[in-house]
Amino acid sequence: MAEKMVTIYVMGKPYEVPGDLTIMKAMEYAGYRFVRGCGCRGAFCGACGTVYRTKGDYRLKVGLACQEVVQDEMYLVEIPFFPGNKATYDIEDLKPTADAILSLYPEVFRCLACNTCTKACPQDIEVMEYIQAALRGDVAKAADLSFDCILCGLCAARCPAEIVQYQVALLCRRLYSRHVAPEAPHLKDRLKEIVDGTFNAEMDKLTETKQAELAELYNNRDMEPRG
Amino acid sequence: MYTPELLELIKRVEATRERRLDEEYPLLSADAKQELLEGFHPDYKDEVFRELRVGPSKGDRTPIEYANVFEAYSGLDPDKFDLSQVDHDVDVLVVGGGGAGAAAALVAAEQGANVLMVTKLRLGDSNTIMAQGGIQGADKPNDSPAIHYLDILGGGHYKNDPALARALVMDAPEVLVWLEKLGVMFDKESDGTMITIHGGGTSRKRMHAARDFTGGEIMKTLKDEMLNRDIPLVEFAAVYELLTDGDRVTGAVLYNMETEEYLIVRAKTTILATGGGGRLHVLGFPTSNHYGATADGLVLGYRVGAPLKYLNTIQYHPTGAAYPEQILGLLVTEKVRSIGGQITNIEGDRFVYELETRDVEAAAVIRECAGREKGVVTPSGQPAVWLDTVVIEKKLGEGAVKARVPAMYRQYERFGIDMAKHPILIYPTQHYQNGGLEIDEQSRTPVPGLYAAGEVAGGIHGTNRLMGNSLLDVVVFGRRAGAAAAAEAAGIKTAGGLGLDHLKNYHVALKAAGIEPTNASPMLLPEYRRPATVERKIGLLA
Numbered sequence: 001m002a003e004k005m006v007t008i009y010v011m012g013k014p015y016e017v018p019g020d021l022t023i024m025k026a027m028e029y030a031g032y033r034f035v036r037g038c039g040c041r042g043a044f045c046g047a048c049g050t051v052y053r054t055k056g057d058y059r060l061k062v063g064l065a066c067q068e069v070v071q072d073e074m075y076l077v078e079i080p081f082f083p084g085n086k087a088t089y090d091i092e093d094l095k096p097t098a099d100a101i102l103s104l105y106p107e108v109f110r111c112l113a114c115n116t117c118t119k120a121c122p123q124d125i126e127v128m129e130y131i132q133a134a135l136r137g138d139v140a141k142a143a144d145l146s147f148d149c150i151l152c153g154l155c156a157a158r159c160p161a162e163i164v165q166y167q168v169a170l171l172c173r174r175l176y177s178r179h180v181a182p183e184a185p186h187l188k189d190r191l192k193e194i195v196d197g198t199f200n201a202e203m204d205k206l207t208e209t210k211q212a213e214l215a216e217l218y219n220n221r222d223m224e225p226r227g
Numbered sequence: 228m229y230t231p232e233l234l235e236l237i238k239r240v241e242a243t244r245e246r247r248l249d250e251e252y253p254l255l256s257a258d259a260k261q262e263l264l265e266g267f268h269p270d271y272k273d274e275v276f277r278e279l280r281v282g283p284s285k286g287d288r289t290p291i292e293y294a295n296v297f298e299a300y301s302g303l304d305p306d307k308f309d310l311s312q313v314d315h316d317v318d319v320l321v322v323g324g325g326g327a328g329a330a331a332a333l334v335a336a337e338q339g340a341n342v343l344m345v346t347k348l349r350l351g352d353s354n355t356i357m358a359q360g361g362i363q364g365a366d367k368p369n370d371s372p373a374i375h376y377l378d379i380l381g382g383g384h385y386k387n388d389p390a391l392a393r394a395l396v397m398d399a400p401e402v403l404v405w406l407e408k409l410g411v412m413f414d415k416e417s418d419g420t421m422i423t424i425h426g427g428g429t430s431r432k433r434m435h436a437a438r439d440f441t442g443g444e445i446m447k448t449l450k451d452e453m454l455n456r457d458i459p460l461v462e463f464a465a466v467y468e469l470l471t472d473g474d475r476v477t478g479a480v481l482y483n484m485e486t487e488e489y490l491i492v493r494a495k496t497t498i499l500a501t502g503g504g505g506r507l508h509v510l511g512f513p514t515s516n517h518y519g520a521t522a523d524g525l526v527l528g529y530r531v532g533a534p535l536k537y538l539n540t541i542q543y544h545p546t547g548a549a550y551p552e553q554i555l556g557l558l559v560t561e562k563v564r565s566i567g568g569q570i571t572n573i574e575g576d577r578f579v580y581e582l583e584t585r586d587v588e589a590a591a592v593i594r595e596c597a598g599r600e601k602g603v604v605t606p607s608g609q610p611a612v613w614l615d616t617v618v619i620e621k622k623l624g625e626g627a628v629k630a631r632v633p634a635m636y637r638q639y640e641r642f643g644i645d646m647a648k649h650p651i652l653i654y655p656t657q658h659y660q661n662g663g664l665e666i667d668e669q670s671r672t673p674v675p676g677l678y679a680a681g682e683v684a685g686g687i688h689g690t691n692r693l694m695g696n697s698l699l700d701v702v703v704f705g706r707r708a709g710a711a712a713a714a715e716a717a718g719i720k721t722a723g724g725l726g727l728d729h730l731k732n733y734h735v736a737l738k739a740a741g742i743e744p745t746n747a748s749p750m751l752l753p754e755y756r757r758p759a760t761v762e763r764k765i766g767l768l769a
Binding site for chain 1: 357365366368372378392393400411425430442443457463515554638756764
């Protein structure tokens with residue numbers, strides 16, 4: 001399969017690159033060595049949010065440089081950092097309510113429901129929907145909808161109301177998990193057993209056990225079925 | 228998007244699906260596993276390794292790519308370097324901004340220590356944030372720390388340090404409670420019961436998850452908490468060299484990755500939480516690791532005298548993406564197999580139980596391709612086998628793939644592949660360094676003042692780590708390191724002098740071993756530019 005070369009414009013400057021590369025690999029091919037704008041290279045860390053446009057189209061599109069394949073006549077820039085506001089708080093002291101969210105991030109009130117944030121999300125998250133849920137104090141819904149957020153910041157970069165959506169999302173997930181979802185009862189029980197020393201004698205014995213005997217135990221241990 | 232040729236091959240996988248639905252595939256016997264590993268796992272091939280010629284583990288074998296960074300000179304000249312201006316003077320220096328570093332910093336700060344975290348990229352840029360499948364912990368009534376321990380020892384070929392493995396299993400419930408209280412959004416039933424599943428080599432369902440963003444959810448929460456507590460942090464600042472006074476570590480030389488200036492840190496105790504070395508690309512394998520995984524902390528620790536443990540074992544994750552080319556080497560989480568995904572060869576036949584330990588599973592895939600020639604070859608020439616994800620939908624119902632592994636679903640959807648409708652192609656990828664710097668159960672290295680936590684440390688997992696024990700490891704030993712380093716620092720009046728004598732000695736040893744100063748380390752970042760460009764680089768501004 002012959003390599004088809006395409007022209008990309010990195011911050012306006014043209015480079016010829018193989019057409020089957022991701023934006024990130026194409027920039028490296030062109031000679032860029034990343035310090036910023038490159039993290040996990042696997043769509044989990046949000047370091048490489050990218051805004052681009054293709055020739056003849058006025059619309060701006062978004063993607064992650066590590067995932068998006070280049071196109072011919074693509075004009076692009078990475079936005080590796082956005083100076084969004086981050087409120088500080090003690091999660092223990094908060095209640096999972098609209099008041100708590102709005103006292104930390106009053107700008108959520110300013111949401112115009114324009115849906116620009118949703119269009120700017122490379123993870124296809126219903127960003128505006130979760131901001132609306134946060135506004136109503138529905139932290140469970142905001143937590144659920146925002147779960148795949150990777151904190152790239154493109155939503156906040158495009159928001160006319162200057163909301164920092166990804167920080168609101170993280171707050172909602174923490175509020176939900178700390179104050180709405182019930183604590184795991186079996187976890188508490190087990191922790192108490194550990195503190196009480198219930199397993200100490202068994203562990204003492206096991207850590208002294210020789211390899212041959214351990215292998216015997218291991219090879220004959222009972223397995224909980226996979227299903 | 229699959230090519231017509233691959234779509235044609237997929238028909239053979241579809242043809243066997245009904246038959247495979249209820250098929251029980253047996254686990255391998257201990258002998259069969261050993262034979263498979265010896266025949267096909269890279270750890271068992273002599274040509275992968277070289278004996279180290281210098282340093283505290285002189286004579287030990289490590290993969291050649293690792294040996295190259297150990298047997299390299301520092302970019303600093305220890306005879307000329309000015310250490311007189313101290314820029315940060317702290318109790319505890321935490322090097323690395325992943326899960327272990329963040330856990331260490333939070334606990335050390337909670338104990339009242341004056342903490343500084345420095346990280347080469349951003350806080351959170353780490354393998355932790357990429358960990359998908361889950362975190363182990365024996366917290367269900369049918370499970371116990373002892374059962375967890377036995378799984379770990381068997382999986383690690385009984386090479387694990389018993390004290391470290393014990394610390395791991397005994398701290399697990401406390402760590403899960405800590406994360407739960409911080410507000411990590413674990414998958415739970417409506418009554419709060421954790422939803423737990425199997426991982427490779429587990430005998431109980433003890434894999435806790437946050438969908439398939441488990442590490443991401445943990446990392447984002449720890450990062451948020453670091454910022455809430457205003458713990459001092461310097462991003463884009465790599466530690467390029469540790470500083471010593473006699474045999475004690477007393478600080479570090481920082482390199483600002485953007486301005487290229489250096490800064491001096493004086494610290495009473497130092498925690499290396501720098502992660503692994505996937506970006507060294509052992510044997511040219513693709514890697515699932517993040518951009519900064521260049522084994523820097525190992526080099527720093529080794530030069531000040533910290534010995535290595537089991538750095539002759541690398542974990543190849545059995546299911547790296549093999550197609551499309553753009554995501555080669557990225558992880559397909561083990562959770563895909565935990566929830567029922569099946570591995571088949573070109574004929575649509577299974578050839579290994581899907582939840583063998585990772586080393587066995589990876590060796591089986593390599594054997595199917597290289598030994599039995601029953602693999603698929605992708606258009607770019609990459610060998611691969613099928614991971615039938617469609618079978619998950621058949622077993623768990625329509626929509627199960629998207630609901631249970633959303634990150635995976637999206638990753639393939641981006642390239643026009645619907646893994647709920649078509650199987651995917653996988654091949655092993657360099658994933659984890661099983662070994663690292665030797666530590667005790669307080670995360671102390673044998674070098675005074677120096678701690679190590681997370682992937683940079685070795686011994687916990689023996690020579691093969693189980694899924695879900697790394698997220699556990701980073702939090703358990705991160706917290707232990709933070710607590711112990713803060714406690715030690717509290718008993719020290721001043722850190723001591725700042726010197727580079729260890730580096731002078733190391734350079735002398737390199738020279739005596741006949742090693743030329745052709746390479747510098749630590750590497751800091753991998754080189755992915757086109758060689759033609761690098762060859763013509765003249766760097767006039769530098």
